[in-house]
Amino acid sequence: MALVRSGANVFDPLSVEFWADADPFGTVRSLAERCPVLTNVRVDWKETPAAHVFKADLPGVRKDQAKVEVEDGDVLVISGERARDELADDGKNERWHHVERSSGKFQRRFRLPRGARVDQVSASMDDGVLTVTVPKEQAKKPQVKAVQISG
Template identity: 30%
Template sequence: MLPKAHFHNSYYQSIPAVNVKESETGFEIEVAAPGLKKENFKLSLHENRLTISAVQEQQQEEKTEKYTRQEFNYNQFQRTFTLPKNVDGEKIEATYTDGILHVGLPKKEELKPAVKEIAVL
């Protein structure tokens, strides 16, 4: 099971809901973040800490005869997860579909002791 997530947020109305699932072959993190594009996400792995962040910039412009008004709005969040040592960091994959970011965290294959046959001479 993944340890508790440490998270930071700023400029975002709410922290996205996160589900963590474990199977025999790995873990999956699901982040509910509708309205974003895959380009808005950044994932980074440092040692055994996975950081998922997203930034979305929205620009609104209103023009009339007498004035022009522009507003910039930034939505951003960041969550950091401490991963178990049995996660294979080289094989982490992420996809974004239907407003949900899916992060696949496969487990390392267990190294089984080699069996060696010894011939009797």
């Protein structure tokens, strides 16, 4: 049983898949055409004054099965593979009646806004939740220099 692509990000203009799917002339290939990886991992993205924080629900995925990358300097990629339970009868007289939990490869891609410090991305995994933090550049305060008025 493979993961099924969800339409959860169909209205998210910051998601890379949004632009691929919204291309009426077919000049941008969709994610499904680019690779056989499917997307149904749920991801929350919040912005704080200091960073962009992504939280992905990855139940049953170990830390070594998940991967976080930054492509082309501005695309955050969360990917990995959820292990599959053996569905074959291995001589134990077991029989599956119903299988709903998904397994297989997953991938989510997000275009990061300007000012994201991709060189300082950090990630942690706790209780099946992957948290990726992308710090933001400090907003530069304008330097004010008093000018002496002569005359």
